Amino acid sequence: DSGVTQTPKHLITATGQRVTLRCSPRSGDLSVYWYQQSLDQGLQFLIQYYNGEERAKGNILERFSAQQFPDLHSELNLSSLELGDSALYFCASTLGVANTGELFFGEGSRLTVL
Amino acid sequence: KNEVEQSPQNLTAQEGEFITINCSYSVGISALHWLQQHPGGGIVSLFMLSSGKKKHGRLIATINIQEKHSSLHITASHPRDSAVYICAVGVGGGADGLTFGKGTHLIIQP
Numbered sequence: 001d002s003g004v005t006q007t008p009k010h011l012i013t014a015t016g017q018r019v020t021l022r023c024s025p026r027s028g029d030l031s032v033y034w035y036q037q038s039l040d041q042g043l044q045f046l047i048q049y050y051n052g053e054e055r056a057k058g059n060i061l062e063r064f065s066a067q068q069f070p071d072l073h074s075e076l077n078l079s080s081l082e083l084g085d086s087a088l089y090f091c092a093s094t095l096g097v098a099n100t101g102e103l104f105f106g107e108g109s110r111l112t113v114l
Numbered sequence: 115k116n117e118v119e120q121s122p123q124n125l126t127a128q129e130g131e132f133i134t135i136n137c138s139y140s141v142g143i144s145a146l147h148w149l150q151q152h153p154g155g156g157i158v159s160l161f162m163l164s165s166g167k168k169k170h171g172r173l174i175a176t177i178n179i180q181e182k183h184s185s186l187h188i189t190a191s192h193p194r195d196s197a198v199y200i201c202a203v204g205v206g207g208g209a210d211g212l213t214f215g216k217g218t219h220l221i222i223q224p
Contacts, residue, residue, distance in 0.1 A: 033211050101162070
């Protein structure tokens with residue numbers, strides 16, 4: 001058990017809809033990263049938050065947004081969903097702001113867009 | 115942009131064999147991570163390297179900064195080692211997230 005909790009584990013929805021994925025980091029970790037894993041693109045970095053502030057942005061679409069709350073949990077909002085958004089979405093947490101620390105991954109949220 | 119290449123893409127071996135998975139990257143990095151992903155999806159961090167060599171049980175990871183190359187070795191492989199092994203690199207101190215290789219799908223047959 002990594003200590004990182006993601007909900008929901010599975011989500012099926014329709015095109016055009018909006019969903020929210022939630023991540024609770026490991027106790028004490030201040031950084032949360034969001035990653036998307038699809039069959040054709042592999043794992044891709046979406047966005048990082050550190051202690052409530054956005055720190056780095058990767059290949060995140062404008063239809064997607066995220067935030068980190070004062071209790072350090074994070075939410076990834078996906079809107080105007082398309083078939084191609086079907087993927088596994090992982091969050092990972094680490095203690096510091098840098099990517100040089102050990103990463104702890106959640107079990108992922110599997111999104112299916114029909 | 116950092117390109118991360120892993121080889122081989124697929125590897126099938128017999129139980130007990132010594133396994134080597136390679137990872138090459140194109141630009142300087144601050145850290146290299148080896149990750150393991152089992153069927154069902156969960157990802158576990160195996161190693162984080164910035165130089166030298168690390169060992170954990172039957173797993174050994176090495177990195178050569180000058181050659182921009184890392185290897186993951188598994189000694190006395192076992193069917194439970196069957197998984198996808200992913201190399202990921204980071205540049206800068208939190209300047210971005212990680213860039214991932216496409217993974218090596220390892221199957222260890224009894």
